[in-house]
Amino acid sequence: MSTKPLISPTRIYVEPAAAELPRGRAVLDRFPDAERVEVDSHWRIPELHGDEANARRWVRIKQEALVLGVKKSLSARPNGRSAHFIAPSTANGCAMACAYCYVPRRKGYSNPITVFANIEQITGYLARHVARQGPMTEPGQVDDAAWVYDIGENSDCSVDALVSDNVRDLVELFRGLPTAKASFATKHVNRDLLDWDPRGRTRVRFSLMPERTAKLLDLRTSPITERLAALDDFRAAGYEVHVNLSPVVVHDGWLEDWRELLVALGDAISPATRDQLAAEIIMLTHNAALHEVNLRWHPRAEDVLWRPDLQESKRSEGGGTNVRYRRGLKRALLDDLLGLIDQYAPYLRVRYAF
Incomplete structure (x- = not known):
């Protein structure tokens, strides 16, 4: 097993405005030996974003590069699946390298972590947004009694917490909001979070897939056995603990792997x-552009991700064209998995499936 840290920045790309904020200074102080490169915008860094040659340096960039910026636009978008609202990001990108991740489709190729330094502005916006909602009066599949805000749509909050205190600030914010909860999905077990005292106001969704598939696709993530071992500990520490069975990837023997x-x-x-x-x-x-990128750095993953014999084109909510399992087949595959849950995990309430 590799002993290299998940992220050890040797170069930090910095927007000047971010470096002037307390959180920005704290991040820079956390990595004092890293070279600092001033940039006009965290979106426009040619050597990180938009260069297909970076596919060959994918993992190295994720480990060694960090971006420090300011979140310009603040909004809480309605959702309705994982959460009622998608909170404004306090970070985007990731140090992990899951072969199916959608985030690189939106911001270049390797897409290392970008930390947003204006955390006080973001938490202030969220507190006001929650206050405007008032109490939730009708239970639903997202939650029975609280407005749920996904705080990690474009990053993994457990990894973000290795870089800055932004995630801790969000957990502490929602700890004091009796009508709302934070929520995020994660593939990294960061036990520092166990000391944060969330008091039931943060939902951690541990992503799970069969170990054999995870070893091929979930690169640089915590092993599935480690994620399973963390579930009780996070619940005992005051988190609401859910699981994401995702993504469900079809290959020879997939149902037996899910049963295990x-x-x-x-x-x-x-x-x-x-x-x-x-x-x-x-x-x-999946996505044709990501398929082409993966062929440059991890072609074995595409043996199971790119299945034209099983997939069809799909227009995403964001307007892009992706591929998914064919409609009728997808329903049958999902029913097979739900049947396994009924048989081997009947206690597991499925909030939604798509």
């Missing part, structure tokens, strides 16, 4: 965790 995972899930958790556990199921969506 569901058995392992049941063996790993206590009755208290089981009683509050819920799941989201997300079938694989």
Whole structure:
């Protein structure tokens, strides 16, 4: 197993305005030996974004580069699946390298972590947005009693917490908001979060897939066994713990692999965790451009991700063209997985599946 840290920046690209803010200075102080490169915009760094040659340096860039910027536009977008609202990002990009990740499609290729330094502005906006909603009066599939805000749409908050205190600030914000919860999905077990005392106001969704598939596709992430072992600990520390069964990737033996995972899930958790556990199921969506990039750095992944015999084109909500399992086939595949859940994890409430 590699002993290299997940992220150890040797170069930080800095917007001047970010460097002037307290959080920006704190990030720079955290990595005092890193070279600092001033940039006009975190969106426009040619040597990081938009250069296809970077596919060959994908993982190295994620480990060694960090970007420090200011979030210009603040909005909480309605969602309705994982959350009621998508909160304004406090970071984007990731130090991990999952072969199916949609984020690189939106910001160049390797897309290392960008930290937004204007955290006080973001938390102030969120507090006001929550206040405007008032109490939630009708329960739904997102939550029975609270407005849920996804705080990690474009990054992994457990990894972001290795770089700055932004995520801790968000957890502490929602700890004091009785009508709302924060929520984020993660593939990294960061046990520093266990000391944050969230008091039930942050939902952590641990992403799970069978170990065999994860070893091929979930690069630089925590092993599935480590994620399973963390579920009880995070629930005991005051988090609401859910799981994301995602992405569901179809290949020879996939159902048997999922059966083994569901058995392992049941063996790993206590009755208290089981009683509050819920799941989201997300079938694989892929993309032709990402397929081409993956062929440059991790072609073995495409043996299972790129399946023209099973997939069809799909127009995404953002206007892009992706591929997914064919409509009728997708329903049958999903029903097969739901049948396994009924048999091997009947306690697991499926919040939504698509």
